[in-house]
Amino acid sequence: MSVHSIALLTRDGERLSFPCAEDQSLVEAAAAVDLFLPVVCREGGCGACRATAQEGEYHLGPHSSAALSAEDAERRTILLCRTYPRGPMSVGAPFDRSRILSQAVRPRGGAVTELTLVGERTVRLCLELEDEGEGRAAEFEAGQYMELEIPGEGVRRAYSLANTANWDGALEFLIRLQPQGRFSGYLERRAKIGDRVLTHGPLGGFTLQEHGLRPRWFVAGGTGLAPMLSMLRRMADYQDPQPARLYFGVNRESELFALDELGRLAEELPGFTLIPCVWRAGEGWQGFRGTPADAVRADLAALGVAPDLYTCGPPALIDAVERAAREQGVPDSHLFSERFLPSVA
Amino acid sequence: MFCYQCEQTTRLPSGDGCASAKGLCGKDATTADLQDLLVHAVKGVAQQARRARALGVPDHEAGAFMLHALFTTLTNVNFNPTRFVTLLNEAAAVRDRVKARCEAAPNAATIAAPTGPAIEWTPAADLEGLLVQAAAVPVNAGLAEVGEDVVGLRALILYGMKGVAAYANHAAVLGYTRDTVFAGVEEAMDFLASDPTDVPTLLDRALSVGRLNLEVMELLDAANTGRFGTPCPTAVRVAPVAGKAILVSGHDLGDLEALLKQTAGKGINVYTHGEMLPAHSYPTLKAYPHLVGNYGGAWQDQQTDFANFPGPILMTSNCIIEPGPRYRQRIFTAGPVGWPGLRHLTDHQFGPLVAAALALPGFKADEPEQTITVGFGRDAVLGVAGAVIDAVKAGDIRHFFLIGGCDGAASGRNYYSDFATGAPDDTVVLTLGCAKYRFNRHEFGAIGGIPRLLDLGQCNDSYSAIRIAGALAEAFDCSVNDLPLSLVVSWFEQKAAAVLLTLLALGIRNIRLGPTLPAFITPNVLATLVDGFGIQPITNAQDDIAAALNRAA
Numbered sequence: 001m002s003v004h005s006i007a008l009l010t011r012d013g014e015r016l017s018f019p020c021a022e023d024q025s026l027v028e029a030a031a032a033v034d035l036f037l038p039v040v041c042r043e044g045g046c047g048a049c050r051a052t053a054q055e056g057e058y059h060l061g062p063h064s065s066a067a068l069s070a071e072d073a074e075r076r077t078i079l080l081c082r083t084y085p086r087g088p089m090s091v092g093a094p095f096d097r098s099r100i101l102s103q104a105v106r107p108r109g110g111a112v113t114e115l116t117l118v119g120e121r122t123v124r125l126c127l128e129l130e131d132e133g134e135g136r137a138a139e140f141e142a143g144q145y146m147e148l149e150i151p152g153e154g155v156r157r158a159y160s161l162a163n164t165a166n167w168d169g170a171l172e173f174l175i176r177l178q179p180q181g182r183f184s185g186y187l188e189r190r191a192k193i194g195d196r197v198l199t200h201g202p203l204g205g206f207t208l209q210e211h212g213l214r215p216r217w218f219v220a221g222g223t224g225l226a227p228m229l230s231m232l233r234r235m236a237d238y239q240d241p242q243p244a245r246l247y248f249g250v251n252r253e254s255e256l257f258a259l260d261e262l263g264r265l266a267e268e269l270p271g272f273t274l275i276p277c278v279w280r281a282g283e284g285w286q287g288f289r290g291t292p293a294d295a296v297r298a299d300l301a302a303l304g305v306a307p308d309l310y311t312c313g314p315p316a317l318i319d320a321v322e323r324a325a326r327e328q329g330v331p332d333s334h335l336f337s338e339r340f341l342p343s344v345a
Numbered sequence: 346m347f348c349y350q351c352e353q354t355t356r357l358p359s360g361d362g363c364a365s366a367k368g369l370c371g372k373d374a375t376t377a378d379l380q381d382l383l384v385h386a387v388k389g390v391a392q393q394a395r396r397a398r399a400l401g402v403p404d405h406e407a408g409a410f411m412l413h414a415l416f417t418t419l420t421n422v423n424f425n426p427t428r429f430v431t432l433l434n435e436a437a438a439v440r441d442r443v444k445a446r447c448e449a450a451p452n453a454a455t456i457a458a459p460t461g462p463a464i465e466w467t468p469a470a471d472l473e474g475l476l477v478q479a480a481a482v483p484v485n486a487g488l489a490e491v492g493e494d495v496v497g498l499r500a501l502i503l504y505g506m507k508g509v510a511a512y513a514n515h516a517a518v519l520g521y522t523r524d525t526v527f528a529g530v531e532e533a534m535d536f537l538a539s540d541p542t543d544v545p546t547l548l549d550r551a552l553s554v555g556r557l558n559l560e561v562m563e564l565l566d567a568a569n570t571g572r573f574g575t576p577c578p579t580a581v582r583v584a585p586v587a588g589k590a591i592l593v594s595g596h597d598l599g600d601l602e603a604l605l606k607q608t609a610g611k612g613i614n615v616y617t618h619g620e621m622l623p624a625h626s627y628p629t630l631k632a633y634p635h636l637v638g639n640y641g642g643a644w645q646d647q648q649t650d651f652a653n654f655p656g657p658i659l660m661t662s663n664c665i666i667e668p669g670p671r672y673r674q675r676i677f678t679a680g681p682v683g684w685p686g687l688r689h690l691t692d693h694q695f696g697p698l699v700a701a702a703l704a705l706p707g708f709k710a711d712e713p714e715q716t717i718t719v720g721f722g723r724d725a726v727l728g729v730a731g732a733v734i735d736a737v738k739a740g741d742i743r744h745f746f747l748i749g750g751c752d753g754a755a756s757g758r759n760y761y762s763d764f765a766t767g768a769p770d771d772t773v774v775l776t777l778g779c780a781k782y783r784f785n786r787h788e789f790g791a792i793g794g795i796p797r798l799l800d801l802g803q804c805n806d807s808y809s810a811i812r813i814a815g816a817l818a819e820a821f822d823c824s825v826n827d828l829p830l831s832l833v834v835s836w837f838e839q840k841a842a843a844v845l846l847t848l849l850a851l852g853i854r855n856i857r858l859g860p861t862l863p864a865f866i867t868p869n870v871l872a873t874l875v876d877g878f879g880i881q882p883i884t885n886a887q888d889d890i891a892a893a894l895n896r897a898a
Contacts, residue, residue, distance in 0.1 A: 013367030015373075098670050134655075135706045139674035141686060165674045167704030208687035211375075212430035212472035238688060241431060306471075 004085040006030075009054070011110035013206075014097035020085050025061070027081045036101040037093075038205045040145070040158045042081045044068075047315065047339040048158075048204065049080035056089030066315040066341055094336075095205025105200055107149070108132065110171060112195040115187070119257030121177040122223060123187050124162075127197055129169030136169030140202030142228040142234035143310075143338075148206065149198040150186045156200060157183040160226040160312070160338070163259075164234045171199065174258065176223040206312070208234065214308050214334075219247045219292045219321050221313025224340055225258060228312060229265075236268040243271040249292035249317065251279050275299075293320035300328035311337040348378035349864040350504050351420040352753060352837045358651060361864035370420055371667045375472070378479035379429035380418040384503065385482040386436035387411050389463030391534030393443040396459055398528055400450040408527035409517055410435065411534065412806065415510035416681040419665035420838035421644070425683035426472070433468045433475060440464075452625035462736060463538050467651055493543050493867045498547035499537060500865040501842070505554035506533050508843025511681075512561045512805050515662070518680065519599050521568035529557040538581075548873065555850030558843040562808035573598055575627035576722035576802060581625040582638035583786070584715045586614060588703045588705035592640055594618035594647070594655050595661030596803055598630065600679050603693035605633040613702045616640040618650070619664070620779050622801035626720025641718070643752035643782035655708055657701035659690075663838065675701050715784050721775075721799035723809040727794060727816050734820050736793050737829065742773055745830040747810055748784075748799075749777040750844075751837030757860035758783065761835050763886035765798075769894075773797050775813070780802035780835040792815045807844045811851065826854045833857045833883070849878050855896070859883030 006026060008016045020029030025051065030037050040048035044063025053076040060073060061082040068079050078091070110127030118124045129136050140146075142164055147156040165170040177184040208216070208231050216235070218228040228246055235244060250256050262274050277292045278285055288295050296309070309330060311321045318337045325335060348354065349362035354439050367373050374378075394407040414432050417423040447453055458464075462482075469475045484503065487494050513526050514672040533554055541547055556716050570576070589612055593601050601624050605615055614637040617624050622639050624630045641650030644664035660682045668676050668684060677698050678689045688697060726733070736742040748765050752758060761782035765774050774789065774797060781800060789797035799811045814825045821828065834845060834856055842863070848856060855878075862871065862882055874880040883889060 013365070098667065098673065101670055133706065135704050137674070137701070137704050141673070167700055210425050210427045212379075212427050212475070213434075214472055241427070274490065 004056075005088045006085060007088075007090045008093055009090065009093060010093050010097045012096040016100070018096075020089075022084055022086060024084065025081050026083045026085070026091065030100075031036045034102050034136040036104060037080055038099045038203055039081050040203065041146070044079050044082040046341050047079065047157070051078055051080050051094060052076060052092040053078050053083070054090040054092050057086040058089060059084045059086055064341065065335070067304050069319075079289055086122065091247070096242070099205040099207075107198050107200050109196050109287045110169070110199050112191060112193055115191055115193065118174070120255045122257050123175045123177060124256075125159075125175055125187065125191075127171040127199065128178070129171065129199070131169070135167070137165075137167050137170050138171055138281060139165050141207045141325045142230040143207040144202040144204045145227070146173075146201035147203065148173070149200070150183055151190075151195055151197060153182070153186075155182050157181075158203070160204075160230070161202070161231040162226040164230055164237055174223045174226040174229070189257055204334060204338070206310070207231075209308060209336065211308055211334075213242055214251065215243045215245070215305055217245050217247070217296065217307040217309050219249070219296060219309065219313075219317070221249045221292065221317040221340075222255070224311075224313030224317070224338075226312075227338060228310065229258060229261060231310065232265050232269060232272065236265055244269065245273040245275060247292040247295050249277040249279070250315070253278050253282060253285055291320065292317065293324045294322055297324035297328060300325065300330065306330045306334055308334050308336065313340055315341065346372075346374035347485055348372070348377050349500070350484070350507075350839060352751075352861060352863070353755060354864050355553065356437060356861070356864065358855075363428030363607060372424055373485045375426045375476065376424055376429060378476050378483075379426055379433065381483050382475060382479040383414055383418060383429055383432055383436065384484075386433055386440070386465050386466065386468075387414050388534050388538035389466060390436055390440045390443065390517060391531045392459035392461065392464055392538050393440050393447065394527075395535045397443050397447050397450075398531060399456050400447055400452055402446050402450050403524065403527065404446060405527055407443050408530060410439050410521070411530055412510045412514040412517055413681060415507050416514045417683070419507050419511055419663055419681075422662065422681050423683040424665075425685050428683045429686070430472060430475065437466070437468050451644050455602040459535075459538075462536055462549060463819075470663055478897055482549040487540065488527065490610070493569055494544060494869045495542050495547065497865045497867045497870055498551060499541065500543065501551050501846075501863075501870070502533065502547065502554055503537060504839040504842040504865070505551060505846045506530065506537075506843075507839035508841070509533075509558045509561050511662070511840055512558065512565050512843065514681065515596055515805065516561065516565040516568040518597065519568040519572050521564055521571065523560070523564055526557070526561055526564060529560070530563050533557065551846055552850040554843065555848070558847045559808070559811070559850065562805050562844075562847070565805050566808045569598060573602070575724045576623065576626035576720040577628065578718055578725050579626045579631060580716040581622065582714060582716050582719050583640070584638065585616070585640065585708040586637050586713040587708050587709045589613045589702050589705070590616060590654065590656035591650070591702045592593075592616045592618050592656065592658045593621050593661065594644075594658065594661065595680075595682065596620045596805070597661035598624055598627065600659065600661040600693065604684070604698070605630065605636055607693075607695050608635060608699060608702070609633065611699065611703070613699065613801050614707075618647070618658070619644050619782075620803050621661075623719055623800070623806065626722070628801070643779040645752060645754040655700050656705045657895050659695070659698055663840075675705065715786070717800075719800040719802070721796075721801055722806065723801075723812040723816075726799060726801075726809075726813050730775060730816060730820065732793065733795060736795060736816070737821075741771065741792050742795070743769065743829065745773050745775060745828070746833055746890075746893070747775045747777075748780065748833045748835070749775070749807065749810070749831065750780050750804065750835035750841050752779045752782055752835065753837045753860070755860055758835065760860060760883055760886050761833070763786075763888060764833055767886050767890055769890070770797070773799065775799045776837070777801040777806045777810060778841075804844060807847065811847070826852070831855065831857070833889070835859060836863070849874070853878075855879040855881065856882050857881050857889055
């Protein structure tokens with residue numbers, strides 16, 4: 001079996017290299033030399049490990065088309081967990097060097113402190129991390145996610161954090177209840193205050209970028225709001241100077257949630273605008289009617305700006321928003337996204 | 346990007362300098378280019394401010410802005426492009442405000458308004474536009490027309506001025522400013538704005554920067570001693586003690602004092618890191634019982650040292666390098682420092698730092714006690730000058746080596762530890778800056794009660810070294826160059842460039858400079874420095890010690 005040399009170029013210009021055999025995925029080969037790349041499902045299902053094959057031949061293993069469309073694969077976009085080299089490769093990663101850990105993440109236990117239905121089939125889950133001798137601190141970057149392990153089942157699911165790093169060990173998640181979901185089933189039927197949930201993380205490279213005073217537009221579909229809330233809260237904490245707006249897309253008004261928090265943000269973060277987008281709004285709806293992609297397209301055309309665009313939610317939403325942005329001349333280097341896909345099994 | 350301001354810059358047969366997507370310090374191309382544009386913008390501020398001064402309406406706010414802005418562009422200070430975009434807009438506003446003051450002055454017509462690209466520049470509305478503007482003003486602008494010697498000398502002056510600005514900013518934040526310093530900064534940056542091409546004039550101006558820096562170091566010395574007392578020899582614990590902990594790095598003693606006040610009685614121990622070590626020798630600071638010790642090595646070890654430190658870290662000035670994931674959420678920046686995504690604390694509002702310290706575990710147990718002694722400032726050394734002079738006259742002290750400057754990661758820097766530990770037992774080693782971390786735990790012993798290793802303090806305490814050398818020369822009725830004293834300088838960034846220019850301006854000869862020579866010093870300029878000042882690159886410790894002792898003999 002041939003072993004090939006892989007050069008990984010991070011977004012912030014660091015060049016890492018590691019050997020990879022033809023039957024090893026890039027994620028596995030990197031881990032073998034203690035480079036833990038930001039991944040979620042490790043099975044081609046979530047799209048969290050998308051990168052670009054700049055040079056070299058490779059085989060792309062089975063994957064969900066929502067995580068990586070045939071069109072994107074044609075453009076040499078790859079999933080690191082599904083890429084098997086067939087020669088030396090050069091890979092461009094859309095995350096910074098600091099997102100690559102040098103040791104596996106140590107799981108930490110957390111107690112359920114809140115379990116509230118905050119919208120139609122949307123639950124706010126709060127945990128408090130245990131102090132295992134190293135303090136309670138919840139240290140993560142706004143926009144990152146954790147994997148939560150269903151008590152007693154050992155099954156993990158990834159959820160974005162909605163709050164910001166803190167010293168009290170507080171973790172806040174906004175979770176959409178899926179009809180057949182394993183974690184959803186736990187939340188609906190068994191979960192109670194005080195349950196101990198094992199957490200793995202933080203993980204992920206969907207985080208704020210410093211690009212001068214360029215406006216930051218956030219687009220969230222449903223519970224894709226969680227990382228946006230985290231980033232906006234951090235902007236408020238730091239009093240970041242960039243003008244920010246949030247397009248919060250739902251199908252019906254009743255699905256809107258966290259409006260109190262978003263209202264508080266408008267008070268704490270100067271230059272912040274909330275734009276709820278309701279696709280099938282009732283007659284009384286005064287706000288924007290349509291999808292966030294429609295709203296973004298119209299506003300980009302009207303305002304003539306090319307903001308940084310952070311999108312999180314279902315792949316169809318991300319694709320539509322990014323298509324709209326490209327149509328309006330927003331360069332790819334301004335586009336950041338995190339795909340929310342329901343886990344299989 | 347093109348940047349060759351620090352010692353570790355990329356060295357290639359095709360030419361030296363970092364010119365890819367990211368410099369070796371970790372600075373990305375966007376940030377590097379914005380820094381170039383900020384230097385350009387500061388020239389415009391200086392031009393207007395110089396005219397204002399000549400019109401009798403000097404503007405010290407503009408002066409303070411220039412110091413801070415230039416400080417942010419030093420190596421390992423600020424990596425946040427957003428901060429630079431803000432500073433660029435501020436620079437234009439400051440320049441235009443000073444311009445309005447000039448025009449409102451009754452005698453405005455007596456001095457012509459300045460002109461040139463830095464005066465006419467208006468910041469572009471977005472990052473892309475600013476980067477287009479930056480492309481016109483790299484540090485090596487005009488290379489094809491004026492040649493590498495002129496470009497290199499302009500860089501030498503600019504980098505020296507960055508060091509001057511950093512030291513003057515340290516003094517200014519402690520409440521010490523001086524008209525002549527602001528005037529000197531305005532003059533030097535105005536000179537650079539004129540795109541000078543005459544080599545003798547450039548060399549002469551470089552030495553003027555050295556003289557200005559001497560005044561600035563004297564001012565900073567007055568600020569430090571005025572605020573915190575005269576340093577005195579102090580044993581500093583370098584082993585942790587049990588309890589909650591905060592680590593303070595950088596040079597800003599005012600930040601440290603404010604933090605000591607805010608943590609008093611809270612059960613939090615404060616540790617110094619890197620160049621903050623000399624803080625322990627200042628009476629006002631060492632009076633705080635919770636300033637318990639020093640932690641870690643020099644700046645280049647911070648990724649390991651900070652990851653292992655069980656509390657938050659405050660970075661008050663250079664040198665920050667990319668924070669590792671293990672401590673990224675608990676490192677805070679202050680003053681000129683910045684890194685994307687790190688929390689920046691202004692106006693001594695250290696609440697988040699204190700909260701982090703209380704939440705994080707701290708050290709669980711005392712480690713076996715180990716100490717080093719610091720605080721041999723000029724007062725302490727000159728206080729025993731009689732004994733020192735007697736020891737020299739009696740032949741007990743054969744030679745002094747001043748081994749000072751910055752540390753760094755390059756393997757060639759072992760030279761400095763080899764030099765210090767290899768210096769014969771009848772010689773005394775004076776040290777300052779962070780290069781000392783390579784040897785300050787070595788047991789040097791003493792000569793007739795005089796410690797063989799005397800730690801003078803931070804790099805800016807070169808002022809103390811100069812005063813000590815001057816006093817010894819007076820005592821022996823000779824020039825500094827005739828003293829049994831050799832200077833072995835380890836440079837890394839622009840503060841060291843300023844100090845080097847000061848030493849040259851004072852006529853100090855035969856300095857050993859390393860570990861490598863600055864990339865911006867061209868062969869012709871080096872030849873001039875060798876001819877005029879006897880500057881020599883380092884070779885190996887053993888040979889250089891022997892050469893120094895032979896020269897003295």
